[in-house]
Amino acid sequence: MKGLRFSRSQLCIPYAVFLILFVIAPLVVIVYYAFTNGEGQFTFDNFINFFASTNTLGTLLYSFSLAIVTTLVCLVIAYPTAYILARSNIRKKYVLLLLFILPMWINFTLRITALKEILSLFEGNISSYPFLNSVIGMTYDFLPFMILPLYTSLQKLDNSLLEAASDLGANKLTVFLRVTLPLSVPGIISGVTMVLLPSMTNYVVLDMLYNSTYIMGSLIGSYFSSYDWNNGSMISLILLIIIFIVTLVTNRFSDKDANNRGAIL
Amino acid sequence: MKKAFNIIWLALILIFIYVPILILAVYSFTDASMVGGSISYFSFENYLNLFKNEELRNMIFGTLVLAFVCAAISTVLATIGAIGTFYSKKLPKTLINTANQVPVVNADIVTGFSICILLIVIMRVGKDTFIPLGIGHVVLTAPFVYLSILPKLKQMDNSLYEAALDLGATPAQALFKVVIPQLIPGILSGFMLAVTLSLDDYFITTYTKPSTFDTISTYVVNATKGSQTESKTALWALSTLIFLVVIAVVIVMNVLASKRGKEKK
Numbered sequence: 001m002k003g004l005r006f007s008r009s010q011l012c013i014p015y016a017v018f019l020i021l022f023v024i025a026p027l028v029v030i031v032y033y034a035f036t037n038g039e040g041q042f043t044f045d046n047f048i049n050f051f052a053s054t055n056t057l058g059t060l061l062y063s064f065s066l067a068i069v070t071t072l073v074c075l076v077i078a079y080p081t082a083y084i085l086a087r088s089n090i091r092k093k094y095v096l097l098l099l100f101i102l103p104m105w106i107n108f109t110l111r112i113t114a115l116k117e118i119l120s121l122f123e124g125n126i127s128s129y130p131f132l133n134s135v136i137g138m139t140y141d142f143l144p145f146m147i148l149p150l151y152t153s154l155q156k157l158d159n160s161l162l163e164a165a166s167d168l169g170a171n172k173l174t175v176f177l178r179v180t181l182p183l184s185v186p187g188i189i190s191g192v193t194m195v196l197l198p199s200m201t202n203y204v205v206l207d208m209l210y211n212s213t214y215i216m217g218s219l220i221g222s223y224f225s226s227y228d229w230n231n232g233s234m235i236s237l238i239l240l241i242i243i244f245i246v247t248l249v250t251n252r253f254s255d256k257d258a259n260n261r262g263a264i265l
Numbered sequence: 266m267k268k269a270f271n272i273i274w275l276a277l278i279l280i281f282i283y284v285p286i287l288i289l290a291v292y293s294f295t296d297a298s299m300v301g302g303s304i305s306y307f308s309f310e311n312y313l314n315l316f317k318n319e320e321l322r323n324m325i326f327g328t329l330v331l332a333f334v335c336a337a338i339s340t341v342l343a344t345i346g347a348i349g350t351f352y353s354k355k356l357p358k359t360l361i362n363t364a365n366q367v368p369v370v371n372a373d374i375v376t377g378f379s380i381c382i383l384l385i386v387i388m389r390v391g392k393d394t395f396i397p398l399g400i401g402h403v404v405l406t407a408p409f410v411y412l413s414i415l416p417k418l419k420q421m422d423n424s425l426y427e428a429a430l431d432l433g434a435t436p437a438q439a440l441f442k443v444v445i446p447q448l449i450p451g452i453l454s455g456f457m458l459a460v461t462l463s464l465d466d467y468f469i470t471t472y473t474k475p476s477t478f479d480t481i482s483t484y485v486v487n488a489t490k491g492s493q494t495e496s497k498t499a500l501w502a503l504s505t506l507i508f509l510v511v512i513a514v515v516i517v518m519n520v521l522a523s524k525r526g527k528e529k530k
């Protein structure tokens with residue numbers, strides 16, 4: 001080791017190779033498979049299959065509505081929670097925050113098992129209200145991921161700005177709407193991305209709750225089970241494009257330093 | 266009045282989060298076969314089954330080995346990669362940072378599916394070799410380790426490395442004795458994050474795992490769909506155990522962190 005001479009920048013080579021082989025190459029392969037058929041010939045069939053079928057379009061629509069409702073419900077629950085945690089003078093509020101985000105580290109399938117038992121207890125047959133239970137399940141799963149970024153951005157809020165606003169005659173509601181809320185936009189945006197995209201794809205939550213699923217992720221799951229790589233790739237590609245657009249939009253607002261999945265550890 | 270509202274709100278959310286987990290915990294100590302079912306006696310049977318039942322034991326052990334091995338590989342790869350990239354020229358730096366962002370924002374299901382196509386369908390790597398599964402989990406976790414090391418690199422005093430070289434250290438010595446020790450907090454939190462991400466993963470695992478191997482997530486999903494009561498109630502015990510372990514780890518990490526904070530002051 002002592003005789004080894006290298007410049008520091010050369011150290012990035014192994015990681016770069018790894019990213020090319022296992023991050024970039026799989027995406028290239030997805031694009032190739034999405035536009036070829038089983039014999040490897042170029043085709044738009046998979047593309048047409050997706051947009052000509054009422055089944056897949058319905059799934060896309062259902063995914064969107066489920067994801068948007070879930071995100072809104074999470075936001076409505078998480079914003080006041082994060083606000084109270086960050087702005088009030090409760091002692092040891094850091095410990096309290098930990099209580100709210102601790103579920104993040106418990107395996108989500110086990111948490112959904114617990115939720116399913118409770119929902120069955122209250123509702124009897126939970127497949128009677130599929131949309132409602134999907135929203136409850138997803139909210140239960142993703143809520144901590146919404147609370148954490150909101151807390152982080154509200155916590156950083158400069159108190160003197162709020163004081164200045166009320167000194168200048170703004171009432172409490174105005175201070176909130178014109179100062180607090182705009183300044184917490186980065187937190188809202190990163191919370192929304194943390195919830196919106198997974199709730200379009202995490203079909204296991206629905207699968208576990210009532211054995212049948214109608215969201216984008218489940219389409220990939222069913223093509224995977226029937227070894228239909230080409231149509232599966234087309235769904236993946238469409239999801240990739242949606243993710244890309246969402247990322248592009250949110251990157252303009254979001255907090256660059258936030259690494260929300262691990263901010264506490 | 267306002268304070269009372271705050272406390273009631275926080276309490277309601279905590280009830281929503283914890284009631285399912287806690288009720289499951291209570292039932293895990295009984296002979297009941299479903300939540301809300303009749304309890305005739307309390308027992309540790311479910312906990313004993315976790316260790317007695319070979320299938321369950323192997324599944325838990327396999328999940329842990331997979332998580333720790335992949336987290337270790339990710340940590341080494343991403344640490345070296347982050348150091349190298351940090352000192353690279355602008356173009357490779359931007360490219361690597363962008364590629365690193367892909368698995369972070371991408372849906373896990375697309376990551377898993379694309380790796381499955383590349384490695385299993387095209388390159389015909391056998392699922393039973395555990396190679397696709399291992400690579401999948403490293404792809405999932407390494408970018409997050411990379412992101413938790415980056416801020417530490419930015420904080421680091423650059424002149425220390427130069428000084429080490431001036432004093433006659435080889436680049437390797439300077440790297441191991443000067444640079445890496447300063448990154449330890451970032452490396453450790455990255456490693457912990459990698460372990461939790463791997464333990465929580467369902468999608469990448471399903472698309473890349475050998476058919477006879479199960480992690481906690483895939484096992485739980487199959488068990489909730491099936492009707493095997495014995496393994497179902499044993500999972501309640503597993504959920505409770507994981508809950509207790511997570512609480513313990515969070516407490517230990519925070520006690521250590523506050524000690525470190527005090528020493529610095």
